[in-house]
Amino acid sequence: MPRTAVTFIHETDSIVPSLVFLPPEKEERFFIRIFLRSGKMDLALGNPMASRKSLHELFPVTGPLVAPQQVHGTSVVKAAPGNAIPERPKADGVLISDPGVEGSLRFADCFPVVMASAVPSPWIAILHSGYKGTVLDITGKTCESLFRKEGADPSRTWAWIGPGIGKKHYFRKMGEEWTTEGLRSFFPGCSRIEGENAFFDLGGEIRQRLLAGGLKEDNICSIPLCTFHNNDVCYSYRNGDRENRLFLLAWLR
Incomplete structure (x- = not known):
């Protein structure tokens, strides 16, 4: 029986455990996985090409790899040979709209945000949304670009959020400029103050930005893993992982 909802599978029986993001239609056209803590990812030390090479036997390379230098901003590049390594x-963020080029991003507490659709033709957008990226609204700005400029249909778009650091573990000092900006801009219920610290629900805020961008609630899937708390499965910068990274890899078939 075909699936009718956006979902994911946690594959733990592989030498490289991963989360497989599954769209409800035309699943065979999409490859979207985030590779979790493992010996192979440990050895890669967050290097995107080393991470990709370590996966080649399991998932043969389908084309050049786009792996942008992540700067906690809002820019999204197209998955095109001219943007691929060594560039x-x-x-x-990376927008994938054609087969033959792979897109990738790396994470260790910041949130992966994946959007995809089969309409008007298959496409995938992968985003890196840490605290600053969430405050700057990379998700909302990408929605605006996709739906107003690229002709995508928000009602037919699916999204996955996470895994990232949970709301119980992400906090910033009160009085700092970025803390103040987050308290000002986050949706109600996505921040709280305890003493000298402000706690932020990054995943909840990203969900609100997707809804504001036009996505349907039922088309958004939040991954129930906290990178800090589930540090046996994920890498967490705040929990001591200075170099290793989760590796998000996506392409169209």
């Missing part, structure tokens, strides 16, 4: 354009 490393500064960006925090």
Whole structure:
């Protein structure tokens, strides 16, 4: 029986455990996985090409790899040969609209945000949304670009959020400029103050930005893993992982 909802599978029986993001239609056209803590990812030390090479036996390379230099901004580059390694354009998102080029991003507490659709033709957008990227609204700005300029249909778009650091573990000092900006701009219920610290629900805020961008609630899937708390499965910068990164890899078939 075909699926009718956006979902994911946690594959733990592989030498490289991963989360497989599954769209409800034309699943065979999409490859979207985030590779979790493992010996192979440990050895890659967050290097995108080393991470990709370590996966080649399991998932043969389908084309050049786009792996932008992530700068906690809102720029999104297209998955095109001119943006592929050895080029490393500064960006925090990759838009994949054609087969033959792979897109990738890396994470260790910041949130992966994936959007995809089969309409008007298959496409995938992968985003890196940490605290600053969430405050700057990389998700909302990408929605605006996709739906107003690229002709995508928000009602037929699916999204996945996470895994990233949970709201119980992400906090910033009160009085800092970026803290103040987050308290000002986040949706109600996505921040709280405890003493000298402000806690932020990044995943919840990203969901609100997707809804504001036009996505349907039922088309958004939040991954129930906290990178800080589930540090046996994920890498977490705040929990001591200074170099290793989760590796998000996507392409169209």
